[in-house]
Amino acid sequence: MTRVLVPVEILEGKTVSPGLMSLLVTVDVTVLGYHVLPEQTPPDQARHQYEERATEALEDLSEEFRTAGGKADYRLVFTHHREQTVDRIADEVGARAIAISGVTGDVDRLLVSLSGDVAADRILSFIEELIGNRDIGATLLSAGDSADDNSESGMRGDDRLDAAAKRLRDGGLDVRTERVPNETPFDALVGLLPGHDAVVMGEKAPSFRSFVFDDETDRVASASVGPVIAVRYDPSLDGERE
Amino acid sequence: MSEEPTGTNIEGEAPDAEPVVETEEATITDDAELERTLGLAGGLSIGIGTMIGAGIFVFPGLAGAEVGTAATASFGVGGVIALLVALPTSELATAMPKSGGGYYFVSRGLGTLAGTVVGLSLWLGLVFATAFYLVGLGFYAIDALAAVGIAVGASAGAVVSVLAVLFGIGFTVLNVTGTENAAKLQNGIVALLLSMLVAFLAFGLLEAFGVVDAGTPPGEAANVWEIVPIMSVAALVFTSYLGFAQVATVAGEMKRPGRNLPLAMVGSVLIVTVLYVLTIFVATNVFTQDALEVAGETAMVEVGRQLLGPAGALVIIVGGLLATMSSANASVLSTSRAIYGVSKDALLPRKASRINLKYGTPHVALGMAGGPVIVLAATRQVQLLAEVASFLHLLMYGLMCVALLSFRRDEPEWYDPDFRVPGGVAIPVVGALASFGLVAFMNLLSIAIGVAIVFVTAGWYFYYARDVRLRGAL
Numbered sequence: 001m002t003r004v005l006v007p008v009e010i011l012e013g014k015t016v017s018p019g020l021m022s023l024l025v026t027v028d029v030t031v032l033g034y035h036v037l038p039e040q041t042p043p044d045q046a047r048h049q050y051e052e053r054a055t056e057a058l059e060d061l062s063e064e065f066r067t068a069g070g071k072a073d074y075r076l077v078f079t080h081h082r083e084q085t086v087d088r089i090a091d092e093v094g095a096r097a098i099a100i101s102g103v104t105g106d107v108d109r110l111l112v113s114l115s116g117d118v119a120a121d122r123i124l125s126f127i128e129e130l131i132g133n134r135d136i137g138a139t140l141l142s143a144g145d146s147a148d149d150n151s152e153s154g155m156r157g158d159d160r161l162d163a164a165a166k167r168l169r170d171g172g173l174d175v176r177t178e179r180v181p182n183e184t185p186f187d188a189l190v191g192l193l194p195g196h197d198a199v200v201m202g203e204k205a206p207s208f209r210s211f212v213f214d215d216e217t218d219r220v221a222s223a224s225v226g227p228v229i230a231v232r233y234d235p236s237l238d239g240e241r242e
Numbered sequence: 243m244s245e246e247p248t249g250t251n252i253e254g255e256a257p258d259a260e261p262v263v264e265t266e267e268a269t270i271t272d273d274a275e276l277e278r279t280l281g282l283a284g285g286l287s288i289g290i291g292t293m294i295g296a297g298i299f300v301f302p303g304l305a306g307a308e309v310g311t312a313a314t315a316s317f318g319v320g321g322v323i324a325l326l327v328a329l330p331t332s333e334l335a336t337a338m339p340k341s342g343g344g345y346y347f348v349s350r351g352l353g354t355l356a357g358t359v360v361g362l363s364l365w366l367g368l369v370f371a372t373a374f375y376l377v378g379l380g381f382y383a384i385d386a387l388a389a390v391g392i393a394v395g396a397s398a399g400a401v402v403s404v405l406a407v408l409f410g411i412g413f414t415v416l417n418v419t420g421t422e423n424a425a426k427l428q429n430g431i432v433a434l435l436l437s438m439l440v441a442f443l444a445f446g447l448l449e450a451f452g453v454v455d456a457g458t459p460p461g462e463a464a465n466v467w468e469i470v471p472i473m474s475v476a477a478l479v480f481t482s483y484l485g486f487a488q489v490a491t492v493a494g495e496m497k498r499p500g501r502n503l504p505l506a507m508v509g510s511v512l513i514v515t516v517l518y519v520l521t522i523f524v525a526t527n528v529f530t531q532d533a534l535e536v537a538g539e540t541a542m543v544e545v546g547r548q549l550l551g552p553a554g555a556l557v558i559i560v561g562g563l564l565a566t567m568s569s570a571n572a573s574v575l576s577t578s579r580a581i582y583g584v585s586k587d588a589l590l591p592r593k594a595s596r597i598n599l600k601y602g603t604p605h606v607a608l609g610m611a612g613g614p615v616i617v618l619a620a621t622r623q624v625q626l627l628a629e630v631a632s633f634l635h636l637l638m639y640g641l642m643c644v645a646l647l648s649f650r651r652d653e654p655e656w657y658d659p660d661f662r663v664p665g666g667v668a669i670p671v672v673g674a675l676a677s678f679g680l681v682a683f684m685n686l687l688s689i690a691i692g693v694a695i696v697f698v699t700a701g702w703y704f705y706y707a708r709d710v711r712l713r714g715a716l
Contacts, residue, residue, distance in 0.1 A: 040417050040575055040603045042341045043276035044269070044494060045582050048258060049597050055273050077268070079277035080495070088267055088277070 002129050003028040004229070005095035007086050008061065010054050010076070011035045016061060018068070019104035020227040023198060025070040026132045030093045033058040033076045034085055043078035051076070090232060097126055097200075099229045100221040104197045109137040111196035114164060115144050115185030118202030123231045124164055127200060128171050130229075137174035139196060140164055143181070143188030186216070190223045199228045245656065245716055247587065249709040257587040257710060264339055266498045278497045285489050285502055287429045288572055289510025292485030294435060295569030297518040299562040300378040300624070301479045302525040303541025306534040308475050310465035311526040314519045316475035317482070321515030323680060324483035326673035327639040328511045329663045330646040332504035335490045337649070337659035338716070339499035342583025343491035343576075344638040349587065351645025353713035358703035359696055360638045361584035365577060366695055367634030369611060371484055372573040373410070373618035374627035379566035380406035380619075381539040386559050399622060406619035409567075413574050414612025418598075418605045431568050438561050439517055446524030446549055465526075470683070477683040481628040482518060484635050485569075486511050487642075488576040491583070500660025524549075539624060577611035578604050589707045626691075629684050633692030636677045643674035656716045 004024055008014050010033035033054055037046050058074040065072035075093075079085040090098055112127060114120050127138055142161045161177050168175045180188035189199065199220055217230040247257035262271050269276040280288075297317070305313035334347040345364050349357025380402035384394060394401045448454045466472070486507045489496075496502050525534065525545045537544045540562065546554035582604060585594040598605045618627060647670050649657055663669050681689065 038420065038601065038603055040420075040578060040608065041597055042492075042494060042579055042582055044341060044586075045595050045604060046597055046602070047271065047274050047276060048586075048595070051274050076274040077277055078274060080279040081277065084279060085277045 001028050002126065003030060003093055003095045004097045004099050005030050005032055005086070005090045005093060006099045006101060007032040007034055008101065009034060010057050011050055014101070016101045017104050017227065019107050019197060020099060020101055021065055021068040021070065023107045023130070024099065025068055026130055029065055029070055029072040030089070030095065031058060031061055031065070031072055031074040032086065032089050033074055034082060035078050036082050037078060037080055039080055043080070046078050095232060097229050097231045099227055100217065102221065102225050102227040104226040107136060107197040109139060109196050111139050111141060111189065111192055111199045113141050113185060113189050113199065113201040114161065115142055115188065119233070120160065120164055123200065123202050124167055126231045127168065131173060133172065137176070138168060139176045139178055139192065141178045141180070141188060141192060143183055143185045186219065189220060193224050196226070198226050199224055201228065201230055203230045203233045247715040248711045251588040251707040251710055252705065253591065255588040255592050257712065259715065269494060276494070278495055278499070280492060280496045282502045282505055283429060285496055285506030286510050287432045288492065289485045289489045289506055290436070290514060291428055291432045291568040292488050292572040293482055293510065293514045294517070295375055295378060295565035296628070297479065297482030297514060298439065298521050299382065299542055299565050300539050301482055302522050303534045303537050303539060304625070305475050305479050306522060306526045306529070306541065307531050309471045310531055311523060312465045312467045312472050313475055313522045313526065315472050316479055317515065317518040317522055319473065319476040320480045320483050321511060321518070323480070323673070323676045324486060324511045324515070325508065326669055326676055327643060328486050328507045330643050330670045330673055331487060331490055332507050332661050333659045333663050334642060334646055335493045335503045336500045336661045337657050339493040339496065339503065341491060341494040341579050343493065343580065344487050344642050345580060345583050348638065348641045348645050349712040350715060351648045352641060354707060354710050355700065355703050356641055357712055358589050358707060359699045360641055361580065361589060362699040362702060363634040363695060364580045364638055365584070365610070367631050367638070368573050368577040368580060369614045370618060370627050370631035370634065371481060372570050372577065372611070372615045374481060374624060374631055375566050375570040375573060376406040376410050376615065376619040377402065377622050377624050377627065378539060379409055379563065379570060382559060382562035382566060385540050385543050386563060389556060389559055403620045403622050406622065407616050409570070410612060410616040410619050413571055414608055417574055417608050418603050419601055428568055428572065431564050435561055435565055438557060442546070442557065443517070443520045443524060447520065449549060450524055450527040473680070474683040477632065477680050478625060478629060480632040480636065480680060482514070483511065484631060485572070487635065487638070488572060491576045491579040504661040574608065574611050578607035581607040581610055587712060588710055625685070626688055629688035630691050633681055633684060633688055634695065636681055637696065640674045640677035643670040643677065646670045654714050654716070
């Protein structure tokens with residue numbers, strides 16, 4: 001079954017919004033409770049002081065997931081480096097997506113970004129599984145260059161978006177499409193946020209994002225108040241990682 | 243031998259140990275995981291960053307003034323001893339990749355008394371070393387002020403003290419309140435320093451062999467190629483080699499510890515040894531002993547000025563400021579980890595490792611590092627501070643070698659290092675003898691202070707923690 005990792009800065013009083021909890025009832029959830037330490041502080045030292053409090057909070061949180069009808073376990077990590085920890089745990093639990101919690105009520109419509117060179121197929125099958133037979137709509141977005149042309153498949157951007165929409169409609173979903181060729185994928189996504197309760201996007205290949213200070217997902221998450229779910233790049237497409 | 247530490251200290255606190263699983267990427271305890279976030283570059287940067295400030299920017303003048311070009315041999319001896327210790331330390335660190343460094347190995351190999359002495363000496367040794375770096379920083383700050391036209395004149399000594407104290411307070415406050423990750427900055431500074439030095443030394447060497455002529459006076463120092471002076475200079479400048487063991491204090495946070503710890507420790511020793519020997523060669527080629535003696539702690543600035551004019555002097559001033567700052571800062575960080583290692587085992591009150599809620603930093607340990615540093619820095623006794631720091635470190639180095647021998651003779655079941663010192667017991671035996679032997683060449687006052695500290699720490703063990711059993715535990 002599909003697993004989604006939900007990182008939570010557990011000792012900073014962060015939690016998971018009820019809307020995201022109920023959205024994720026169709027998948028397995030691993031809550032990653034993490035605490036980032038300044039380099040002056042050995043992680044072990046922080047563990048001695050905070051472990052108990054953090055574990056209690058994580059048990060409560062997993063219990064809430066179960067009350068909402070989902071399945072959740074948790075991991076607790078003390079680290080100096082958030083991204084490294086999220087990547088490692090996501091690999092270890094075999095997570096297909098990472099959900100960054102935001103504030104939202106019930107989720108009625110997802111905004112799905114298919115802009116750029118992302119693995120559309122992985123995103124679509126994740127959407128199918130996530131929504132299941134619930135009454136949640138999806139808006140497919142294609143912006144920037146990819147709205148015009150897709151060099152890789154040789155397919156026009158229009159065709160690609162239509163094919164994606166058809167696939168989801170065939171599965172019984174309520175689908176809309178949006179093309180914004182003249183804006184960057186990021187601006188287009190932020191522009192469409194009103195009217196949507198959560199964002200689903202594809203994670204870029206690690207080789208593309210390692211030099212960028214802020215992950216695109218994090219940028220979107222800070223621009224949006226709602227949750228953002230990043231469907232992970234499949235490492236097997238990339239050969240072996242370091 | 244039991245696998246778990248036992249016993250309690252005078253306050254009834256027991257060593258805090260629970261079974262853990264170490265992987266390449268994390269330490270896994272019952273309920274939590276501790277991410278390993280330092281790579282090889284980070285480890286090298288801690289080692290080189292701690293060492294380079296002293297050996298390149300403070301000691302060449304002092305050492306050259308004593309024995310001239312023969313000081314290259316002194317630095318060479320220091321490098322060989324450091325390497326003899328770095329190899330056994332690597333084996334111990336890969337067998338026990340935990341924070342606490344040398345303290346941890348000695349307490350597990352030789353028991354609580356030796357552990358307490360080494361743990362507290364490591365703390366105080368780092369305090370002396372940090373004070374020494376800060377005084378070096380103060381001297382460079384004076385030169386920097388002079389370069390921008392602010393002369394401090396006759397009261398220069400007092401100004402150095404004031405600056406060293408201010409920097410000491412600044413570092414302590416920054417470490418308590420700063421949550422920005424300075425590791426990247428430290429890596430950048432070390433890379434910048436290394437490239438500057440390589441360029442500077444290449445030019446200096448070409449000049450020394452007459453390939454280029456920068457018009458330096460024919461001032462070759464009169465050399466004293468005699469064993470005793472060379473060794474006593476080696477004892478003085480050994481402070482330049484204290485950084486590699488600091489890598490072991492962050493062993494618990496290093497990725498792929500089996501590979502990265504030995505590479506970082508041995509690599510940083512080899513790199514700084516080569517740089518030190520070349521630097522001293524260039525410096526003593528440019529200046530006579532008298533000239534070096536007059537220039538003192540910042541003699542390298544004058545060397546830079548002779549070789550490359552005002553620009554050369556400026557480069558050395560900037561390099562000296564950065565290098566002594568990075569040494570001082572890296573040492574403050576190691577000190578708080580050393581204190582944590584000891585207090586975790588109930589040899590110091592548990593309070594010492596509290597983390598404050600506001601900044602998430604170990605403010606008590608940082609205060610125990612910074613407070614005495616500030617007092618010592620005010621004394622401005624460069625040679626004394628350096629020698630006491632070396633004494634306390636050499637004691638730990640020697641005992642680490644002995645601890646290795648003890649593990650080798652009677653291997654606990656869990657003892658499974660990824661890296662083993664080649665050649666049987668030869669290297670640790672020579673390493674221990676050399677470490678203890680070098681102490682004999684120090685100043686009597688330095689030895690007296692060092693011995694007094696050892697007695698006080700041993701007394702602390704008998705008063706506070708005599709019932710704690712650590713030997714053979716993991």
